[in-house]
Amino acid sequence: MERDDLIVNDSYALNATHSEEEGKKIRKKLYNVTILLTVITIIEVFMGVAFKRNGTFAWETIKLGFIVLTAVKAAYIVLVFMHLGDERKNLKYVILLPYALFIMYLIFIGLYEGLAVQEMNNVWR
Amino acid sequence: MAGHTQQLSKDDLWGGNSSPFGVTYGKMMMWYFLVSDALTFGGLLTAYGVIRHSSSDPWPVGEQVFEALPFLHGSYPLMYVALMTFILIISSVTMVLAVEAGHRKDKTGVIKWLGYTIIGGFFFLGSQAWEWSHFIHGSGGGFQLASPVTVTAELESGEKVEMALPAGSWVHMEAEFGHEYEHAMEGAHEMPAAAHDNHGGHDAHAEAAAAEHHVNMADLKPSKLILNKYTLEHKDGKDLRKLSVTGEDCDKLWAAQAEGTMAFGANLHKNEYAVQQQYSNFFFFVTGFHGFHVFSGVVINIIVWLMAIGGEFERRGHYETIEKIGLYWHFVDLVWVFVFTFFYLV
Numbered sequence: 001m002e003r004d005d006l007i008v009n010d011s012y013a014l015n016a017t018h019s020e021e022e023g024k025k026i027r028k029k030l031y032n033v034t035i036l037l038t039v040i041t042i043i044e045v046f047m048g049v050a051f052k053r054n055g056t057f058a059w060e061t062i063k064l065g066f067i068v069l070t071a072v073k074a075a076y077i078v079l080v081f082m083h084l085g086d087e088r089k090n091l092k093y094v095i096l097l098p099y100a101l102f103i104m105y106l107i108f109i110g111l112y113e114g115l116a117v118q119e120m121n122n123v124w125r
Numbered sequence: 126m127a128g129h130t131q132q133l134s135k136d137d138l139w140g141g142n143s144s145p146f147g148v149t150y151g152k153m154m155m156w157y158f159l160v161s162d163a164l165t166f167g168g169l170l171t172a173y174g175v176i177r178h179s180s181s182d183p184w185p186v187g188e189q190v191f192e193a194l195p196f197l198h199g200s201y202p203l204m205y206v207a208l209m210t211f212i213l214i215i216s217s218v219t220m221v222l223a224v225e226a227g228h229r230k231d232k233t234g235v236i237k238w239l240g241y242t243i244i245g246g247f248f249f250l251g252s253q254a255w256e257w258s259h260f261i262h263g264s265g266g267g268f269q270l271a272s273p274v275t276v277t278a279e280l281e282s283g284e285k286v287e288m289a290l291p292a293g294s295w296v297h298m299e300a301e302f303g304h305e306y307e308h309a310m311e312g313a314h315e316m317p318a319a320a321h322d323n324h325g326g327h328d329a330h331a332e333a334a335a336a337e338h339h340v341n342m343a344d345l346k347p348s349k350l351i352l353n354k355y356t357l358e359h360k361d362g363k364d365l366r367k368l369s370v371t372g373e374d375c376d377k378l379w380a381a382q383a384e385g386t387m388a389f390g391a392n393l394h395k396n397e398y399a400v401q402q403q404y405s406n407f408f409f410f411v412t413g414f415h416g417f418h419v420f421s422g423v424v425i426n427i428i429v430w431l432m433a434i435g436g437e438f439e440r441r442g443h444y445e446t447i448e449k450i451g452l453y454w455h456f457v458d459l460v461w462v463f464v465f466t467f468f469y470l471v
Binding site: 018019020023026027030031034037038041042044045047048049052053063066067069070073074077078080081082087088090091094095098099102103106107110111113114115116117118121122 | 138145146147148153156160163164167168171172174175176177178179180181186187188202203204207210211214215217218220221222225226228229357359364451452455456458459462463465466469470471
């Protein structure tokens, strides 16, 4: 039976292939991303070991730095390794937008409530 | 890759004659599954954040808890988990190379790279088993104080500081003494298995039973105890980590032991790392849930690998299955990136 869900000119459609030269270019990009991810991980471990946790402004900044570096890593994994960056705009937004909205709300409400509970604990104990 | 999108008008995209997303049904559904799974993990990690932010007691610090390497003594903070992260990233790379080989219809390439991915997956699972085993056994164990005690402790630099410890503070034993004490306690508790949970501390019953095993629990006394083993404190420019207490003060701490607080490593009821039991519970649940994803990923990879060897995808004329399981495998890597940050670094 003829399949009707194939998009012929898309390189990630079922019957699409790419040549050896195109493959070389893609592989080069993949290797570069590998190096980048490895370097970020090494930096993270180094920061984790080197910096002291003393509740000061500096430590808060470093904590934020960890989260930013993690987001960068996540972005490269999703956009390059899972090649969502090369998919159509429609698919990209259908995947990313609802998730981003949900999770941002969840994090906001979670941390807000968590800190409120801590405050109550400190007052009443 | 992309770029053809511009040539399609809105009518062509949404007119119903072709998929507006430009992917097959299977891939679309894999993405939807991953979004829902990502919500599960997002929920778990947010719950961890809520508990952590709502806690007034100090939270254990990753590089203090996870500093062991297999077969080596000494302190190697975060080295092991960095290795695990690296293994998973590399297996993610070999997976994406397998997908790329699939697009060239290169059967041997697919088999080779998917094979490496499976090996990486096994290495990660093995590492996680070791990590869990180490976390469960702990190093030396510890107990909480029944009453406030003031002691003079020694910094790593040799400087002495006076520490006023409130009731409930954690005091840790050295690894060698802790293991000896744990074995003596296990010997004492051999007969009634249920008693092990109920009486964590050394009580009259335990001592009586220990006497039969030629170990007098009362004679077992540490010569050195450690303060702030898993928590970091930097006050007045001083590094108040892993303070050692010896001599008379050590006896004073030992005598102030609160009954039933003695803990060795971690299980679902007790842990030596934190006041909060949720710390180890979350560690077990989140890394365990992630580990289960890795395990299923390895199983799926092996099945697809065997299909590739059997020439199934050549018969089909495309290697899209590699792409779908690749998405799942990268997702597992993606989750680990976040687990790594929130359980070990921050």
